[in-house]
Amino acid sequence: MQALKTQEEIDAASRDWRDLPGFADVHDYWQSLRRGNDLPRAEDVDLLALIPWLPELSLLDMAAPGEIICRFAGTAIAERLGHDITGRNICLQQSVAMRDRARKAYEKMAQQPCGMLARYTNHYNTGFQGTVCTFYLPLIVTANGSTRLLGTGNREEKADYAPPIEESIIATDVTSVTWLDIGFGTPEKEG
Template sequence: MQNPIPDRKIDLSAYGTAIAMSDAPDRLIAFLMAYEAARGNKTVPRRSDLNLRQMASLLPDLTIMERIAPGNVVYRLMGTSVAHRLGTDLTGHNFIEYLDATERLRIDECIALVADRPCGTFSVYENTYASGAHVRAETITLPLDSGSGCAPYLVLGLHSAQAIMSYDVAQQGSVIGTCWRDGVVLDLGFGVPEQSVLDRLKTTP
């Protein structure tokens, strides 16, 4: 059963940098309010805690992923708008295989941080879709408890601000993360990696 929205004041100060970076701050805030309402005093909210009615307008742009092993991050849920942009529903597929090759190690490490520490990430990057559209996009990822009560957690993502930058000829399949622009690791109360790790995560190999 989904929990009602609590009366307590929800503190989003941990997400201030992400909100400031976002091209869709109102949408991001709505997502964060729903996440923190579900989280309450828990380390991480359970999937069953999410108030889907409160998140109704966001559901088409949500994904849930599970990191099975290094380099193997499986989509467990893909919203209809995400699937439409990519040209196919990748539920059950390995997310890493659809990334630009230069981004795979770095993004896999970011996902591991969310699943294991836990923490959050906010990223601004570019995608190239099968339609030929080059798009500026942003994603926030946060940990989600599958029911085990411990890490590794699932990774909940909201994908927003799909701004078309240019068009090219149509291609075979979409590529996620063709260019990484900026991002931040979000401290959910359990710390973030040391600065050398954060610096490495901001640099494409």
């Protein structure tokens, strides 16, 4: 039996993604890069145009199934995690229990394509457990036709404390996944 959600949890889950700091701005920038109905190309993204949102920005490359390489992680992300995840396989930074679910969600964004708003809890090396909301949009990497994901995050509220750990773990629990139709529909099931 699933526990009843608090009003705060219901309110947080139902908030429109455009109300979260920076999400609408990053979406509007992404939208400005589209050529007709095509996805924006990764090579067209100018990080200097995103300076106000750089601390929470990430770029992830879909290298292979289960191999999603972080090409860029902003300073706020590195500060939260206690280390820089640039160059690392993001799947290996996630809790073992969530890796398959996360991998499938990233793959759905590439295959559909669609945007995704994910709310999840991180377990930081300090023992702090905090909720983060990340908004992802797909980009085309033209050299090989693979997909890169442009993400922007927003730290929401603290969740709890646990014993300190050696290295922070991303997504020990996923609160919600909301798909965003960017012109190609959305997956039938959540990731």
